[in-house]
Amino acid sequence: MKRTWLHTSWTVVIITTILLTACGPQPTPAPTEPPPPPAEATPAPTEVPPTPTPVPIAEEPVTLRAGTTYIWDTANPTFGWYGYALRYLIYDTLVEEAGISNFVPGLAESWEVSDDGLVWTFKIREGVTFHDGTPCTAEDVAWSLNWTIENEIETFSFYLVNFEEIVALDPTTLQVTLSDPVGNMDYLLMYVWILPRSVWEGMTYDEIMEFEDLAAGIGTGPYKLVEWVEGEYLILEANENYWRGAPAIDRVVWQEYATEDAMVQALLAGEIDVADDIPRTAIPTLQGAENVEVPIMKSTVIDELIINSHENGTQPASLNDPAVRLAIAYAIDKQQIVNVAFLGHGEPASVIIPTSMGDWHNSDVQDIPFNPAEGNRILDEAGYVDTDGDGIREDKDGNPLEYRLYAEDDATETRILEIISDGLAQISISAPPTPMDEDSLIGLYPDFDFDLILWGWSLDPDPDFAMLIFTCDQREEGGWNDSGYCDEEFEEMYRQQAITVDHEARRELIWQMQEKLFNERPYIMLVYEKYVQAYRSDRFTGFGLEAGDIRWKSALLPARPVQ
Amino acid sequence: MERSNYILRKIVFSVGTLIAVLVFNFFLFRILPGDPVKLIIHSPRMTREAQERIRANFGLDKSVWFDVERLREGDVLGAFDSQFTTYMRNLLRGDLGISFATRKDVTELLAERVWRTVVLVLGGNVIAIVLGMAIGLIAAWRRGTRLDAAILLWGLFSWALPTFFLGIILLILARGHLPVGGMATPGLRPEDGLTYWLDVGKHLILPTLTMAIVYTSEYILIMRSSVMEVLTEDYILTAKAKGLSTLRVLRDHALKNAMLPMVTMIALTFGYTVGGAIQVETVFSWPGIGRLMYEAVQKRDYPVLQGSFLLLAVSVIAANLLADLLYTVLDPRVKAE
Numbered sequence: 001m002k003r004t005w006l007h008t009s010w011t012v013v014i015i016t017t018i019l020l021t022a023c024g025p026q027p028t029p030a031p032t033e034p035p036p037p038p039a040e041a042t043p044a045p046t047e048v049p050p051t052p053t054p055v056p057i058a059e060e061p062v063t064l065r066a067g068t069t070y071i072w073d074t075a076n077p078t079f080g081w082y083g084y085a086l087r088y089l090i091y092d093t094l095v096e097e098a099g100i101s102n103f104v105p106g107l108a109e110s111w112e113v114s115d116d117g118l119v120w121t122f123k124i125r126e127g128v129t130f131h132d133g134t135p136c137t138a139e140d141v142a143w144s145l146n147w148t149i150e151n152e153i154e155t156f157s158f159y160l161v162n163f164e165e166i167v168a169l170d171p172t173t174l175q176v177t178l179s180d181p182v183g184n185m186d187y188l189l190m191y192v193w194i195l196p197r198s199v200w201e202g203m204t205y206d207e208i209m210e211f212e213d214l215a216a217g218i219g220t221g222p223y224k225l226v227e228w229v230e231g232e233y234l235i236l237e238a239n240e241n242y243w244r245g246a247p248a249i250d251r252v253v254w255q256e257y258a259t260e261d262a263m264v265q266a267l268l269a270g271e272i273d274v275a276d277d278i279p280r281t282a283i284p285t286l287q288g289a290e291n292v293e294v295p296i297m298k299s300t301v302i303d304e305l306i307i308n309s310h311e312n313g314t315q316p317a318s319l320n321d322p323a324v325r326l327a328i329a330y331a332i333d334k335q336q337i338v339n340v341a342f343l344g345h346g347e348p349a350s351v352i353i354p355t356s357m358g359d360w361h362n363s364d365v366q367d368i369p370f371n372p373a374e375g376n377r378i379l380d381e382a383g384y385v386d387t388d389g390d391g392i393r394e395d396k397d398g399n400p401l402e403y404r405l406y407a408e409d410d411a412t413e414t415r416i417l418e419i420i421s422d423g424l425a426q427i428s429i430s431a432p433p434t435p436m437d438e439d440s441l442i443g444l445y446p447d448f449d450f451d452l453i454l455w456g457w458s459l460d461p462d463p464d465f466a467m468l469i470f471t472c473d474q475r476e477e478g479g480w481n482d483s484g485y486c487d488e489e490f491e492e493m494y495r496q497q498a499i500t501v502d503h504e505a506r507r508e509l510i511w512q513m514q515e516k517l518f519n520e521r522p523y524i525m526l527v528y529e530k531y532v533q534a535y536r537s538d539r540f541t542g543f544g545l546e547a548g549d550i551r552w553k554s555a556l557l558p559a560r561p562v563q
Numbered sequence: 564m565e566r567s568n569y570i571l572r573k574i575v576f577s578v579g580t581l582i583a584v585l586v587f588n589f590f591l592f593r594i595l596p597g598d599p600v601k602l603i604i605h606s607p608r609m610t611r612e613a614q615e616r617i618r619a620n621f622g623l624d625k626s627v628w629f630d631v632e633r634l635r636e637g638d639v640l641g642a643f644d645s646q647f648t649t650y651m652r653n654l655l656r657g658d659l660g661i662s663f664a665t666r667k668d669v670t671e672l673l674a675e676r677v678w679r680t681v682v683l684v685l686g687g688n689v690i691a692i693v694l695g696m697a698i699g700l701i702a703a704w705r706r707g708t709r710l711d712a713a714i715l716l717w718g719l720f721s722w723a724l725p726t727f728f729l730g731i732i733l734l735i736l737a738r739g740h741l742p743v744g745g746m747a748t749p750g751l752r753p754e755d756g757l758t759y760w761l762d763v764g765k766h767l768i769l770p771t772l773t774m775a776i777v778y779t780s781e782y783i784l785i786m787r788s789s790v791m792e793v794l795t796e797d798y799i800l801t802a803k804a805k806g807l808s809t810l811r812v813l814r815d816h817a818l819k820n821a822m823l824p825m826v827t828m829i830a831l832t833f834g835y836t837v838g839g840a841i842q843v844e845t846v847f848s849w850p851g852i853g854r855l856m857y858e859a860v861q862k863r864d865y866p867v868l869q870g871s872f873l874l875l876a877v878s879v880i881a882a883n884l885l886a887d888l889l890y891t892v893l894d895p896r897v898k899a900e
Contacts, residue, residue, distance in 0.1 A: 065749075070858070073665045152613055209620075209666065230665075231676075231850035233749035253749045258848040258857065265734055266743040439863075 061250035062561045064540060066551055067263040067272040071234050071256050075225060076216045077193055078208055079154045085276075085551040086254060089236060091193035091219030094122060094141070094174075095186045098554040099546040100300060101357045101461040103186035107141065107194055107220065108174070117181030117501040122174040128243045130196040131224045132215075138168035143201075144194045145176075151205055159188040181499040183506045187462035194220060222247045222557060232256055248560050249540075267292065267534055274535040274543075274550050280343045283532060291538035295545050296345055298356035299531035300459040303349070304523040305332070305420065305452055310475070310484025313448035318395045319403060323382035325521040329368040330375035331423040334526055341415040342527060349525035351514040352466050353459075356528065356548070359507055360463045362514040372426040379427060386428055393428045402430040406444070407454035409435035416454055416526065446477055448484045455482065456529075463510045467494050470522060483522035490516060538562060573887045577880050584876040589650050591872075592865045593627055621663065622649055659873070660866035664859075669870040672855065677874070679746065680851030684840050686767065687774025688832060694775070695782020696825065700813060702783065703790035714783060722780035730773045730846035742766050744848030770847040774840065778832065785828050789821040796820070826889050834882030835875075 072083025077091065088096075096106035108122040124138040134140075145166045148157050165177040182188060199215050200208065217225030222244065223236035234254040240246045255272055257263040264282045267275045268289055278286065278294070286294045307325060308315040318324050334348035350367035353360045379385075384393040384401060393401045405421060407413040417433035424431045431452060444450045459466050468474060471494055474481035493513050500506040517523065533550040535543065540559050547555035618624045626632075626645045634642035653660060659669035702714040721729075734743060742748070746766055751759045793799065794817055802812045841853035848854070852871055859867035 076666075079666065152616075154613065154617075158613075212667075227750075229749075231854065232745055232747070235749060255745060255749060256848060257744050258845040258854050261731060262734060262744045262846060262848055265738050269738045269743055271743055 063251040064249045065253045065272040067255050067266055067275040071254050076211050085549050088553045089223040090217050090221045090225055092221050093190050095189040097190050100548050118178045120176040124172050124174055125243055128220050129241055130220050131218045134198045136220050137171040138174045141174055141194055142166050142168040143197045156192045159191045181501050183498055183500045184462045273539045276533050278532040278534050280345055286534050291536055292534055293537045294534045297531045297548050299529050301529040302354055303456040303527045304525050306455050306483050308448055308450055309522040310448040313484050315451045323378055327375040327378045327427055329524050330371045331427045333370040333423055337416050337419050341412045345530045347528040349528045351518050353463050354528040360510055362511040365518050375427040392430045403451035405431040405452045406434050408438050445482050467513055485522035577884045580880055588869055588872050659870035662864055662867045664862045664864045669866050673870055676852050676855055680840050683770055686771045690775040691778030691782055695779045696786050699783040699786025700790055702787040718780045718783040726777050726842040727846050733769055741769055746850055770843045770849050773843050785824055789824045790817055793817045793821045830882045830886030834879035
């Protein structure tokens with residue numbers, strides 16, 4: 001369809017006129033008060049007698065309204081991949097994450113490990129019950145974990161791959177025997193929700209997968225799932241029997257907006273109290289608005305430039321030369337990328353593990369500064385000179401230093417692409433920016449048919465995954481190694497860190513691995529992204545902001561309504 | 564005789580188009596690069612067996628079109644057991660498959676959402692048709708005057724406005740007075756009766772208004788030019804000479820003859836009813852078909868995309884057929900062409 005752009009202020013004037021004439025004197029005051037409480041809709045748990053309905057609350061319940069661009073795909077936790085913050089309000093795990101890479105006890109009060117790292121003993125909290133009233137003892141936890149492994153539950157069974165035997169020694173003691181030691185037990189367990197036997201027992205695999213009932217949302221967490229209308233909203237109600245005590249906020253309503261811009265408007269209008277994933281362009285508006293706070297928090301989202309490192313990849317030989325890779329690193333202005341593409345909200349990145357992940361981040365590594373002159377010197381010294389006078393260097397065999405530079409075609413990536421391409425031009429390397437759609441980009445990976453790709457990851461809070469993507473096995477079809485990097489020494493370090501239980505020893509290994517990757521450069525790290533959220537400070541206060549996500553259990557539980 | 568021939572030919576042509584769309588629809592999404600299973604599997608640690616199980620679950624373990632291996636083994640029937648035959652077989656049974664993202668039945672997903680889009684688009688269109696025809700008629704009657712120039716300018720301007728941009732501006736202007744998005748305030752349900760429907764109505768104002776503004780301009784422009792053309796005809800002069808009132812000249816002579824292009828326009832617009840609201844539904848978070856498609860594209864949910872494309876194609880074809888049939892009623896000259 002043909003659409004032309006017109007001068008904005010003129011447009012606004014005309015539209016205002018239209019609006020006024022078309023609507024007449026209307027705008028009726030819209031409800032900014034919390035929505036009326038819906039009729040009680042307790043999910044009907046299969047066979048289990050319903051819990052005595054909570055005492056009707058006389059006064060208006062304290063309601064927090066959270067905006068999001070997507071609530072979740074399904075109430076069924078066994079294959080649902082979205083709405084993690086929400087699911088953690090419903091279900092508990094043995095270990096919880098209170099801030100990025102900061103693991104704290106959850107349903108397990110404490111734990112200890114045998115000297116060989118194979119036998120783990122967990123003390124399970126007493127008096128915990130599921131939302132349907134059934135108890136959650138060590139036996140129930142053992143049942144849930146065993147059931148997860150037996151049914152290969154899609155969303156989390158793989159966190160339990162080394163678990164050989166899980167038994168309850170008594171109602172408060174759980175014993176886990178492993179086939180091999182694991183170095184990140186706390187991290188593994190924070191992904192495995194404890195589900196009630198009363199709901200899930202006896203179902204076949206297909207029945208589990210097709211289970212659509214709201215009872216799929218029964219857990220031991222601080223909130224109960226009350227209602228979900230797909231594409232619209234979801235309502236949670238406080239669990240009065242929560243083991244940490246009943247939450248201060250009685251009701252949490254998730255409201256879905258199809259665009260971030262609409263969500264920002266809703267927050268400004270006071271229709272919602274918190275919003276996650278705010279677009280960076282909206283930050284100044286929100287910061288200037290009354291009664292709105294905009295916490296900008298560290299995240300595990302990283303951006304990097306992938307250099308094709310596969311021995312059978314289609315990259316030119318020059319790209320395998322460490323000198324060329326070093327020169328490229330000198331030619332990338334990371335600060336400019338942060339300023340232009342991320343509007344200042346981000347950090348220039350050095351190693352693969354971001355600073356948000358605490359002591360896992362190797363802070364000893366000194367990043368390569370932006371210095372094209374040094375890049376030019378290195379290339380000159382390594383014998384890459386412009387022999388034919390076209391402004392682009394050639395290698396000894398006369399092949400020009402021309403590289404294919406790809407990225408996804410969104411606004412942020414395209415800007416980064418331009419900056420990198422300009423930087424490379426300064427050291428006489430030609431890499432014209434080529435944005436393409438995500439599918440085409442992903443299609444290049446299996447054959448390693450590229451030179452440079454701009455890409456990013458949202459990393460797990462444990463360093464294991466960040467290292468896994470550089471292992472040889474992951475290069476196969478369906479794997480996650482996108483650089484093609486494969487190194488015997490690195491493999492050994494990876495295997496070692498996976499079974500090192502002692503934190504300090506494992507940290508030492510992870511630091512060495514980061515340094516090795518930094519020096520060999522399958523990736524040149526660009527930016528550690530920040531996570532932008534906002535909330536109405538006239539409605540709520542006291543969020544645990546170190547959680548990184550304002551809707552996370554540890555962020556929401558301490559929050560209180562403003563009196 | 565000639566007329567029934569015309570109708571028959573149009574129907575046959577529509578059915579042919581539909582079949583072509585069905586086949587095209589299947590291959591359209593298979594041409595896209597990338598493995599859909601990879602898009603369903605979000606975990607890097609999922610075992611190969613679990614991946615295979617998911618593949619089988621969605622029927623993606625079968626060959627796309629024709630299994631040459633099995634034919635070589637002499638299994639002729641088995642060779643035809645492909646993704647394509649499964650798709651066609653299921654289609655004939657009205658089964659559009661299971662969504663990759665939510666594992667819900669696509670037919671149910673579409674059925675649940677289609678009426679919401681229809682309400683929105685119909686509302687916007689009815690307003691636009693009435694306003695557009697009236698304003699276009701006035702402009703044509705007063706052609707050359709300042710009023711005509713103003714209407715023409717406005718028509719061209721609002722036609723050129725990007726829908727999403729207009730939507731966002733309206734949304735910002737009405738912020739605090741009208742709800743920013745959604746279909747109803749969380750917690751309200753149809754059982755609540757009038758309160759619920761009033762609430763839904765309030766949520767409908769902005770999206771309907773956006774649709775109405777954009778469509779009105781198109782109707783104004785078409786109406787204006789076709790009425791102007793008719794007004795130059797000799798029979799209008801005759802009618803005026805007979806001393807008929809302006810209203811009667813316009814209503815009985817000009818309007819009826821100017822309707823043909825309008826009918827085409829209206830039919831086309833209604834054809835796009837189902838899919839045409841993608842931008843409006845996205846800006847105002849209206850949970851209809853348009854937003855379903857938008858999200859399905861983002862999540863690469865192929866069965867949902869396939870289903871919505873089919874629905875879209877069917878409605879466009881049906882609307883065109885309807886327009887063709889209406890022509891025979893409106894204009895007896897349309898027959899053999």
